[in-house]
Amino acid sequence: MSAILVLAEHLKGEVSEISFEMLGAARKLGDELKTPVLAVALGRDASAVAAKLGAADSVLVVEDAALEVPTVEVTGPVIQQLMEQKQAAIVLIPGTNLAWGLGAKLAALTKLPYVNFCHGLKVDNGAVMVTSQLYGGKIMADVPLAGNRGILCVLPGSFPPDAGKSDKAATIEKPAVNVPAPKVVFKKYIEPAGGDVDITKQDVLVSVGRGIQTQDNIALAEELAGVLGGAVSGSRPVIDQGWLPLTRQVGKSGMTVKPKLYLALGISGAPEHQEGMRGASLIVAVNTDPKAPIFDIAHFGTTTDLFELVPALKEAIEKRKQGA
Ligand SMILES: Cc1cc2nc3c(=O)[nH]c(=O)nc-3n(C[C@H](O)[C@H](O)[C@H](O)COP(=O)(O)OP(=O)(O)OC[C@H]3O[C@@H](n4cnc5c(N)ncnc54)[C@H](O)[C@@H]3O)c2cc1C
Incomplete structure (x- = not known):
């Protein structure tokens, strides 16, 4: 058989x-x-x-x-x-x-x-x-x-x-097989640059796309990730600009992530991006364009401007945590 x-x-x-x-x-x-x-x-x-x-x-x-x-x-x-x-x-x-x-x-x-x-x-x-x-x-x-x-x-x-x-x-x-002599020899495994978070192991990812506009604005996402107990990741343009390290890239040429919550801020949801995050348990998309493809796979979405939503969301979570 x-x-x-x-x-x-x-x-x-x-x-x-x-x-x-x-x-x-x-x-x-x-x-x-x-x-x-x-x-x-x-x-x-x-x-x-x-x-x-x-x-x-x-x-x-x-x-x-x-x-x-x-x-x-x-x-x-x-x-x-x-x-x-x-x-x-x-x-x-x-x-x-x-x-x-x-x-x-x-x-x-x-x-x-x-x-x-x-x-x-x-x-x-x-x-x-x-x-x-x-x-x-x-x-x-x-x-x-x-x-x-x-x-x-x-x-x-x-x-x-x-x-x-x-x-x-x-x-x-343990079958007997003939293992050919390799022409390429493995010498040592080099770890990626240390000190950074492993986005594949996070339960919560606040992910930023080109909609975040500048490197300085990434702080907004960092603060939100902080109150949610998660980390910040990004789409390829954000990494290509050098606003976040390569270890934070989600997608085809980055990492495949499966967090419990994936909050996509200003990410259009190109197929190459979706490839790395569509396995997330809960996808929430924030994008001013109602036709953005990210909404095709998001469980929840809003067309609110991220710059309005993120500070308000952070404040609401903080209040709830304080029991207010
Ligand atoms: C071989 C190959 C590999 C690739 N690998 C990857 C990969 O690994 N990861 C990856 O991400 N991409 C990858 N790409 C690139 C991919 O095709 C897209 O270009 C990229 O994902 C787009 O990133 P983005 O969504 O951040 O930007 P955009 O497509 O420019 O989207 C930005 C979004 O932000 C929204 N927006 C703007 N302002 C606001 C605001 N104030 N509030 C809310 N929303 C706002 C806009 O409506 C828009 O939808 C790859 C491409 C190729 C060809």
């Missing part, structure tokens, strides 16, 4: 959310197709990572220092061998900076079709249908997967991660 492989992404021992998203989506697909779901954990500490992947039917572990970072030239042939051993017809890989490029390499090695920017997966009368997000989200294309075979590169934020998490003890397999 053919299998579905899911490449687990991990960094410094932490399994990233996209891995659980993919596992959950694969689990659903596997149940419908009556096909086993096998997670793949590669790298020096792959066994420790594998223990967290109990949602898979089993985890294929290849522990090798050459797989420490998923370099395409090494990871590609290793996954190809695992596919052959397990007769895998569908492989899910994360559409992230770590694994980008691997899908195309794998498709070339296996001659299987490759669907990038995978945002949805379903089975229709036994046939797998993949929704691919094109042009930064302007077009959603439904792609039938011929013969239910293919390499899928999954966009982070497309599936609920909880569906891929399980307390079940993982069944570990």
